[in-house]
Amino acid sequence: MTYVLVYVDDLIITSSDSDFITTFIHTLDQQFSLKDLGSLNYFLGIEVSLTSNGIILSQGRYIRDLLRRTNKADAKPISSPTELGLRRILSGDPLPDAHLYRSVVGALQYVTITRPEISYAVNRVWQFMQSPTIAHWSTIKRILRYLKGSIHDSLLLRPMSDSSLVAFSDAGWISDLDDSRSQDGFALFYRGNLISWSSRKQKVVARSSTEAEYRALAFATTELIWVQQLISELRAPLTAPPIVLCDNLSAQFLSRNPVIHQRSKHICLDYQFIREIGEDQSLVVRYVSSQNQIADIFTKVVGTSRFLNLRSKLMVHS
Known part of the structure; x- marks a missing residue:
């Protein structure tokens, strides 16, 4: 092979x-x-190290260059990329160098290849690419200070005999108080290793937490199906149906309910999509407690201790 x-x-x-x-x-x-x-050790800005524990992917060199370019090489490190109470800033003095803002945000998006824990923070600043302000730049500086303090952190891929494919799906209902949009995200693990993740704002306003969670569930399911097909093409078939875990019981019950009612008629397409897949048993939707919901890190600002705990579950280590 x-x-x-x-x-x-x-x-x-x-x-x-x-x-x-x-x-x-x-x-x-x-x-x-x-x-x-x-032997592979560097590819497109990604450093690769082979150890007894598995493969380590890091971007320390790329991050150092980014810190030097933004004059943050000597910045004071912090322990999280976002702060509690973070809100969108819709007004303020425009940033004199908007090109620098867009360039740095683009670089930060590339860093998420091996640093998934900053995906939510990067998605927030990405939303202001058109007209960034000085306040938005301050948010970027916080992300850079976090990277300064965790420059040696990397993503670990371990050899595992288990061939399971599991996705954690989550949504932060009305996570943005300015436009009432929700944030959804997922973390997809194959053989216990994080291989795909996302943090994005939903395109429409969800009228309930169930609707927000169900839209997030449909988005995660779409990615999971694509990865399942890719794994099959690579001739490494799964031994059991993929599992999607969500922390909303209403969304889980809705995935099994064959009746479209008042709460689900406005998400009819997502509803039918997940129910069809569940009926042929090619996918299993299960409940996971909020405490064990790894995708929380992609949908909302969490406290520092919880952030560090979720980061370790993503297999990001020093």
């Missing part, structure tokens, strides 16, 4: 047969001018 990952002119090649890798590279080199850099 051989996999080749191609991004423009950069390639990662891995195989169950090490001799085949050598032959494959030699064959490619006869057609194209290649440079073999040996």
Whole structure:
């Protein structure tokens, strides 16, 4: 079994047969001018380390460059990227250098590849790309100060015999008091490793927490199905149906209820989508307590102690 990952002119090649890798590279080199850099240790700004515990992905070098570019290399570190009571800032003095703001937000989005715990904070500042203010820039500086204090943190991928595919789905109802929109997010684990996640604002106003949670459930389910198909194409089939965990009992009951009623008629498409998948038993929706809801970190501002606890569950470690 051989996999080749191609991004423009950069390639990662891995195989169950090490001799085949050598032959494959030699064959490619006869057609194209290649440079073999040996074992994987750096790819598109991502540092890769192989240890006895698994594969460690980090972006320490990339973060250092970002801190130097924003004059935050000597900033005072803090323990979380957001603060409680954070609200959207709709007015204020415009930022003189809007181009710098957009550039830094774009760089922070790239950092989320190995630092998923800042996804919620980055999504918040991304919402003001068009007309950033000085206050918005202060929010970015807090994220940079957090990265300064956790520059050595990285994402761990461990070898596991368990082939389960589990998604945590969550929504923060009316998380934005200025426009009453909700925030949804998910964390998707394959073999106990975080492989996909998201934090985004919902496009429409949810009229109840159940509606917000159910829309988040549909979004997480869509990603889970795509990942399931990808895993199948890679010839690593699952031994059990994927599981989606949500902390809203009403949303869970709604996924099993065959009757469309007053509470669900305005989310009819999402309703039918999840119910159809559940009926053929290709997906299982289960309840998880709010205390064990890992996706909380993608949907709302949490206290520092809980933030650090959820970060460790994402397998982000120093």
